[in-house]
Structures are given as structure tokens and as C-alpha cells.
Amino acid sequence: MEFQKVGFIGGGNMTSAIVCGVVQANTFPADHIYVFDIHQEKRENLHRKAGVLTVNSALDLVRTCDIIFLAVKPQSFPEMLSEIRPAVNETKTLVSIAAGISSESITGALACSCPVIRAMPNTPLLLGKGATAVCRTRNVTDLAYQLVLNLFSSCGIVSQIVESQMDAVISVNGSSPAYIYLFAKAVIESAQKQGIEPGISLPLFCQTLEGSAKMLLDSGNTPDELIRKVSSKGGTTIAALDVLKKSQFEKVIDAAMKACTERAIELGK
Structure with missing residues (x-):
């Protein structure tokens, strides 16, 4: 160089x-x-x-x-x-x-x-x-x-x-670390309410995030396929996913990403 x-x-x-x-x-x-x-x-x-x-x-x-x-x-x-x-x-x-x-x-x-x-x-x-x-x-x-x-x-x-x-990609990589930190905060706080201190839940969840990202990149499976591999009928994962779906988790993420893009467009005016 x-x-x-x-x-x-x-x-x-x-x-x-x-x-x-x-x-x-x-x-x-x-x-x-x-x-x-x-x-x-x-x-x-x-x-x-x-x-x-x-x-x-x-x-x-x-x-x-x-x-x-x-x-x-x-x-x-x-x-x-x-x-x-x-x-x-x-x-x-x-x-x-x-x-x-x-x-x-x-x-x-x-x-x-x-x-x-x-x-x-x-x-x-x-x-x-x-x-x-x-x-x-x-x-x-x-x-x-x-x-x-x-x-x-x-x-x-x-x-x-x-x-x-460029405006839309901000919601994918530029602002998304904050979404992940908010998700992690919610998981850690919920774990604490259930008796698991942050010193235990934080490293466990961070390693889970890293491993899950690696699976998304390297496994050759789609997100839906990976979700199915973690889920068993009538099991704990399904119980959690049902709550997220009833709360329209994916629609909330979509709305948040669109709000990010719209704000980028506003800033350029």
C-alpha cells in the first residue's frame, strides 16, 4: 500500500x-x-x-x-x-x-x-x-x-x-449494534429476575450471539432452517418463539429498520 x-x-x-x-x-x-x-x-x-x-x-x-x-x-x-x-x-x-x-x-x-x-x-x-x-x-x-x-x-x-x-444499509450494519445491545440488555435483565446474575448470563449470551452468527454465515442453512434445528415440538424454544410471534417481533424489527432509513433520508434534506 x-x-x-x-x-x-x-x-x-x-x-x-x-x-x-x-x-x-x-x-x-x-x-x-x-x-x-x-x-x-x-x-x-x-x-x-x-x-x-x-x-x-x-x-x-x-x-x-x-x-x-x-x-x-x-x-x-x-x-x-x-x-x-x-x-x-x-x-x-x-x-x-x-x-x-x-x-x-x-x-x-x-x-x-x-x-x-x-x-x-x-x-x-x-x-x-x-x-x-x-x-x-x-x-x-x-x-x-x-x-x-x-x-x-x-x-x-x-x-x-x-x-x-446507502440510506437503507445504515439499518443493517450502522445502527444495528444498538439493536443487539438492547436485545442483550433485555435477556440479561430477564435472567437476573430469574436468579441468574449478569456475571453468568452476559458471557453465556455473548458466546451464543457469536456462535449463532457463525452458524448463519457458515452452516449453509437459512435462518428459518436454523430456527427449526433449535426448536422441538412442545419444547422450551417453541414457547419462547410463540411469545415473540404474538408480540409481532419481526414487524417491530421491520418498523425499526424503516424508521432508521427514513431518518437518514431526512438528514440528507
């Missing part, structure tokens, strides 16, 4: 997950990574944790770096794009990880046909278990695109999609 200079505008949780994950995987040198955040303590924290370099403004970062990750909240995009506009040109590749912000709206605000990659990562990147959806738009060079793919794949899996899928 050719080590270009990579910058991150925004030093929040996602930047921390990406930067720390990449540095821990030893796939990209920390002294080629730059971070700017309006909060100095966030910049200093990432410097301490990952050894990356910091700058004092978003404009300085864009002037310094070849590939720039736009990692601020969608609501902050107009102000941020206005600030960096003087330094952006066709040689700079922008990587947006913001929900709902299209590549066209980015290049339009910058009045520049600069290359834009959109990505939707998730926080398990920090542990090398991330899942990132990536979309390549026009003008992106093979070198820049491969570097971005390498960054994300060094700490998880990468799926390449088209831009029209």
Missing part, C-alpha cells in the same frame, strides 16, 4: 473506532494519519491512544491530506463544507461516513467535482470485527479507492454497494 496522508475531520466515536482499529491492525502508519476536532481534548485523546497527528483546523487538515474522512454529524456538514471549500480540489478524495448526505450534495456545496467515497462503518471496527458498506462514486481513482477498502478491511469485512442503497 502506498502511504498517502489520511485525515479525519471529527474526532468522535466512529473516528476513534476507525483510527484505533487501523493502527492496532498495523496496516497504516499512525504518523500518516491526521485528526481535527473542534474540541481539543478529543484531538489530544486520539493522539495519546493511537499516536496520530493533530491539526488546529479542518482547513489545515484538507491542505495537508490526500484522503479526507468527513466524520462529523450530518447537521454539521454545511458549516464544515463551507470551511474546507477553499482547500478542496480534484486531487483530494473525500470519504463521507455521514448518514443521508449524498455525494452530489457534497460536491455541490463545495462547487468542485472532487472524488467522493461514501462509507457506513460501525463501532466494532475497534476490535477488528467491523462491518462496513462502501460506495464508490465518480472520479475516484483506483489507488484512493483501494486504500480506503484496505483501511476498512484491515479491521473487519467490507461490502461494496451502490449509492442508492
